[in-house]
Amino acid sequence: xxxxxxxxxxxxxxxxxxxxxxxxxxxxxxxxxxxxxxxxxxxxxxxxxxxxxxxxxxxxxxxxxxxxxxxxxxxxxxxxxxxxxxxxxxxxxxxxxxxxxxxxxxxxxxxxxxxxxxxxxxxxxxxxxxxxx
Numbered sequence: 001x002x003x004x005x006x007x008x009x010x011x012x013x014x015x016x017x018x019x020x021x022x023x024x025x026x027x028x029x030x031x032x033x034x035x036x037x038x039x040x041x042x043x044x045x046x047x048x049x050x051x052x053x054x055x056x057x058x059x060x061x062x063x064x065x066x067x068x069x070x071x072x073x074x075x076x077x078x079x080x081x082x083x084x085x086x087x088x089x090x091x092x093x094x095x096x097x098x099x100x101x102x103x104x105x106x107x108x109x110x111x112x113x114x115x116x117x118x119x120x121x122x123x124x125x126x127x128x129x130x131x132x133x
Contacts, residue, residue, distance in 0.1 A: 004028040006082075009125035010089050010100075012111075014118055017092040021125060024087025026105050029080070037104070038078035045070025080104045093118055 005025050013019045029037070049066035052059050082105040088097040096115030100122070103109065108123040 005085060007087075010087070010122055011125050012089040012092055012098065013121045013123075014092045020090045020092045020095075022087065022089025022097075024089075024100055024105075025085045026082040027085050028082055034078050034080065037080070038074040041077045042070045042074035045073065076106075077104065080106050089120075089122060091115060091118065091120060098122075 005027055007023055007025050010022050010024050011019045012022065045066050049063045049070070052062035052066060055062065084100050084103045084105050087100045089100065090097055091113040094113060094116040096113055098111050098113055098120060100109075100111065108121055111120050111122055112118070113120055
């Protein structure tokens with residue numbers, strides 16, 4: 001297992017509120033692990049396609065659709081180069097820490113605040129962002 005951990009800043013945004021900043025630790029994924037994650041995702045959609053074979057008429061659409069979606073999401077999953085190990089970001093509205101762990105580091109991501117139940121958009125902190133005037 002690869003134990004290359006990096007810490008990056010993340011920004012939580014809710015419409016109409018100033019963003020809050022937190023940090024997450026990310027473990028880099030090796031090629032073999034990325035391929036395994038992609039194949040697992042494709043296997044899920046392949047299972048859905050196999051179940052859809054037994055439904056008359058609709059299997060003409062559902063089986064090809066499941067296979068195409070499986071290829072799409074497998075490729076998308078294989079492009080992810082890191083997994084979040086631990087981290088949190090405070091909710092912009094109530095300040096309650098929103099824990100982020102055991103997720104693939106796909107940006108932007110969303111989370112729900114445990115305190116105020118608001119939907120939060122989370123992304124990496126942009127370093128070269130111009131200041132608002």
